[in-house]
Amino acid sequence: MNYTKTEENYLKAIFSLYNKENKEVSTNMIAEKLKTKPSSVTDMVKKLANKNLVKYEKYKGVTLTKKGNNIAINIIRNHRIWEVFLVEKLGYKWDEVHEIAEQLEHIKSDELIDRMAEFLDNPKFDPHGDPIPDKTGKFAERKKAVLLSEIGIKEKGIIVGVKNTSNDFLQYLEEKSLTLGKQIEVIKEFDFDKSRNLSIENKLITISKEVCNNLIVEKIIA
Amino acid sequence: MNYTKTEENYLKAIFSLYNKENKEVSTNMIAEKLKTKPSSVTDMVKKLANKNLVKYEKYKGVTLTKKGNNIAINIIRNHRIWEVFLVEKLGYKWDEVHEIAEQLEHIKSDELIDRMAEFLDNPKFDPHGDPIPDKTGKFAERKKAVLLSEIGIKEKGIIVGVKNTSNDFLQYLEEKSLTLGKQIEVIKEFDFDKSRNLSIENKLITISKEVCNNLIVEKIIA
DNA sequence: ATAAATTTTTAGATTAGTCTAAAAATTTAT
DNA sequence: ATAAATTTTTAGACTAATCTAAAAATTTAT
Ligand SMILES: [Mn+2]
Ligand SMILES: [Mn+2]
Ligand SMILES: [Mn+2]
Ligand SMILES: [Mn+2]
Numbered sequence: 128m129n130y131t132k133t134e135e136n137y138l139k140a141i142f143s144l145y146n147k148e149n150k151e152v153s154t155n156m157i158a159e160k161l162k163t164k165p166s167s168v169t170d171m172v173k174k175l176a177n178k179n180l181v182k183y184e185k186y187k188g189v190t191l192t193k194k195g196n197n198i199a200i201n202i203i204r205n206h207r208i209w210e211v212f213l214v215e216k217l218g219y220k221w222d223e224v225h226e227i228a229e230q231l232e233h234i235k236s237d238e239l240i241d242r243m244a245e246f247l248d249n250p251k252f253d254p255h256g257d258p259i260p261d262k263t264g265k266f267a268e269r270k271k272a273v274l275l276s277e278i279g280i281k282e283k284g285i286i287v288g289v290k291n292t293s294n295d296f297l298q299y300l301e302e303k304s305l306t307l308g309k310q311i312e313v314i315k316e317f318d319f320d321k322s323r324n325l326s327i328e329n330k331l332i333t334i335s336k337e338v339c340n341n342l343i344v345e346k347i348i349a
Numbered sequence: 350m351n352y353t354k355t356e357e358n359y360l361k362a363i364f365s366l367y368n369k370e371n372k373e374v375s376t377n378m379i380a381e382k383l384k385t386k387p388s389s390v391t392d393m394v395k396k397l398a399n400k401n402l403v404k405y406e407k408y409k410g411v412t413l414t415k416k417g418n419n420i421a422i423n424i425i426r427n428h429r430i431w432e433v434f435l436v437e438k439l440g441y442k443w444d445e446v447h448e449i450a451e452q453l454e455h456i457k458s459d460e461l462i463d464r465m466a467e468f469l470d471n472p473k474f475d476p477h478g479d480p481i482p483d484k485t486g487k488f489a490e491r492k493k494a495v496l497l498s499e500i501g502i503k504e505k506g507i508i509v510g511v512k513n514t515s516n517d518f519l520q521y522l523e524e525k526s527l528t529l530g531k532q533i534e535v536i537k538e539f540d541f542d543k544s545r546n547l548s549i550e551n552k553l554i555t556i557s558k559e560v561c562n563n564l565i566v567e568k569i570i571a
Numbered sequence: 572a573t574a575a576a577t578t579t580t581t582a583g584a585t586t587a588g589t590c591t592a593a594a595a596a597t598t599t600a601t
Numbered sequence: 602a603t604a605a606a607t608t609t610t611t612a613g614a615c616t617a618a619t620c621t622a623a624a625a626a627t628t629t630a631t
Contacts, residue, residue, distance in 0.1 A: 133588065154609055167589055169610055173592090185611060186596060217464040230456050236449050242439040355618065376579055389619055391580055396617090408579060408626060585620075589631070590613100599609070 132233045135202050136161060137171050141191055142199035147243045151188030178318060183237075208243050208252035214254040215247060221254040221306075224298035230315035255297070256288025256307050256343060271346045275311075275323075276339035283312045284344030291341040303332055305342065352402075354455045357424050358383060359393050360402060363413055364421035372529075373410025378415035398487035422486045428454035429475035430465050443476040443528075471553040475490060477519070478510025478565060480527050497545075505534045506566030513563040525554055527564065555558050 132136075140160045146150040153199045154172070158165045176183040180195035191199060209231040213224040241262065244250070251267040252258055258266040269287055278284055287298065300306060304327060314324040314331065323337040352360075362382045380387045390464040395486070398405040402417035413421060425554040431453040435446040463484065466472070473489040473518060474480055478490040485494065491509055500506055508531045511518065522528060543558035 128393050131587075155607095163588090164590060165609065166356070166591080170588075213461075217468055219464070227456070227461055230458075234449070234452050237450075239435075239439070239449055242441070246439055290630080352616075377577095386620060388581080388621080392616075437613090528590065572631100574629100574631080576627105576629070577622080580623105580625070582623080583621090585618100586613100587617090590615075591613105592622100593610105595608100595610070597606105599604100599606070601602100601604080 129235060130198065133171070134175065134180070136180075136197050137168075137200065137232060138191065138199040141181060142196065142203070147191060150189055153188050156242060157189070157329075161303055197264060200260045202232050203232070203261075204260045205240050207259040208240055208247065208250070209224050210255070211250045211259070212243060212254045215250075220297075220301065220316065222294040222301065223294065224254060228254075231262070233308050246327060252288075254307070255292050256286075257292075269343070269345060271348075272343050273346060274340055274343050275313075275342040276321075276336065278313060278344065278346055280313050280315055283310060283347040285310050285337045285347065286342060289341060290343060290344035296341060299338075300342075302329060303334070306333075310347070311344065351457060352420065355393070356397065356400075356402070356457055357420065358422040359390075359397060360413065360417050361402060363411055364418065364425070368413060373412055375410050377409070397457060399561075400520075410514050412498050416460075419486060424454050424490070426482045426484075427456070427462050427487075429481040430462055430469065430472070431476070431483070431545065433469050433472045434477045436491045441524065444512050444516045444523065446476060447516070459564060474510075474528070477514050479514075489508070491567065493570075494565050495568060496562055497535075497564040498535065498543075498558065500566065500568055501536060502537055505569040506534060507532050507569065508564060508566035509567045511563060512565060518563060521560075525556070526550060527556075527560075532565065 137157065140157055141152050144156050144160060147155075154165045156170045157163075157168045157172070161168070170184050172181060175181040175189075175347075176342055177196065177277050179259075180198065181189045181191055183189045209228045210224045210299075213219040213227060214221060219227075250259055252269075258269070260266050272287055274290070275284065275307045286305060286307055288307070289300070305311075309327060312326045314326055316323045321339075322333055323336075323339055324331055324333050359379065362379055363374050366378050368384070370378075374389045376390045379390045379394070383390070393401060394405050394411050397411075397417065401414055401419065403411045403413055405411045407521045426452045431450045432446045435441040435449060436443060441449075452513070454540060460494065465562040466481075471483075472481055474491075478491075481490070494509055495506075506529060508529055511522065528531075531549060534548040536548055538545045538557075542553055543561070544564050545558075545561055546553055
């Protein structure tokens with residue numbers, strides 16, 4: 128079975144929406160995510176249902192079948208492994224790789240991805256801290272990972288991921304040195320707007336509530 | 350300007366046919382090369398002509414415009430650079446890379462290919478000995494390159510390329526150790542069928558006329 | 572120079588993916 | 602519970618790329 132790029136992108140979209148909402152994915156949500164029209168989604172979803180990749184009932188939304196889920200996870204594996212390659216081997220910055228990985232993820236060859244993974248020493252996380260599923264589809268777990276907004280004053284953590292992966296946010300973080308692996312300590316929070324002072328690399332910086340809500344850290348139990 | 354995978358494949362086919370025949374490329378030839386039907390070729394060729402990528406006159410065949418030529422060369426550059434990557438970095442054999450490179454060559458990002466080339470130390474030839482055009486479209490030249498069938502008895506040469514790149518032929522060569530960089534000496538030729546005895550790595554082997562006609566060697570002027 | 576064979580083009584259909592506009596179903600508000 | 606708003610589906614049309622069958626042009630053979 129070989130699927131088109133479009134089918135794969137639908138499955139990936141349904142996967143990520145389902146895992147955010149934990150319920151049937153609506154036509155409108157898919158349309159918005161894929162920047163297409165709801166009527167197009169209805170058509171495609173019927174096609175995917177015929178191929179047993181999604182479960183679909185009129186007016187009731189869509190979920191992935193086991194088969195559809197496997198395919199989606201595989202594409203995500205491809206995407207993230209390519210992102211690692213682009214950053215680690217070709218020197219791209221983390222905000223420059225997503226669009227190219229969107230293309231590379233559709234290259235059809237399991238052998239290729241296995242060799243790439245091996246070439247890259249079987250990475251468990253991509254340049255944005257997102258877990259890379261293994262060949263069997265299992266995602267690595269980050270222990271004790273919480274949002275920066277969820278840890279208390281005087282507590283320390285290591286940046287291990289971003290919830291929002293937009294290029295704008297990634298570039299902002301780059302500028303503030305808030306990159307993966309960096310250690311931070313929450314110094315204080317301003318009641319006014321819930322912005323926080325952090326200590327990072329011996330410097331003190333202030334970041335907004337927005338930023339705190341989108342940075343994933345691993346708590347350091349002192 | 351961004352072209353579809355199909356358009357790119359047509360341009361590449363026209364490029365390679367034109368450079369073999371040195372005259373307008375016929376509808377049937379393109380159809381055969383791309384495993385499609387002549388009527389489909391006519392349609393596509395009209396489209397390419399409208400986009401100024403080919404010069405086309407009804408019943409008179411096709412040639413590439415400067416613009417079409419540039420695009421074709423660029424795809425070939427992509428293809429060959431990816432083949433180098435697959436062999437050098439991922440350990441593929443030279444008969445295993447073509448199909449994957451056929452997919453990878455269509456990834457849209459000039460930046461990516463430039464970085465790949467740099468990562469691979471700007472290779473001038475691909476794993477089959479074919480020259481890789483540089484960014485400006487210039488192909489490297491192999492000096493003194495001739496077919497093995499064209500050098501005389503007692504003469505020596507180094508294998509630098511293959512005229513036929515079918516997997517069957519590549520696998521045959523692999524088995525006989527007739528791989529790029531190997532030195533050979535022509536020991537004798539049998540009048541009966543023009544097969545030849547070669548000395549390679551201190552062993553004596555016999556190869557057919559067919560093989561001689563498809564191996565490119567650089568003559569060693571002793 | 573005509574006829575036969577071959578090549579190329581045209582005409583009309585098909586499939587994947589998309590769109591707009593309108594109809595139908597569902598959800599939300601009164 | 603009815604009406605209003607929203608969501609989803611259907612109907613019909615479009616583009617890219619392909620195909621088959623038939624017509625037209627070109628080339629080759631007699
Ligand atoms: Mn990405
Ligand atoms: Mn990522
Ligand atoms: Mn190749
Ligand atoms: Mn090659």
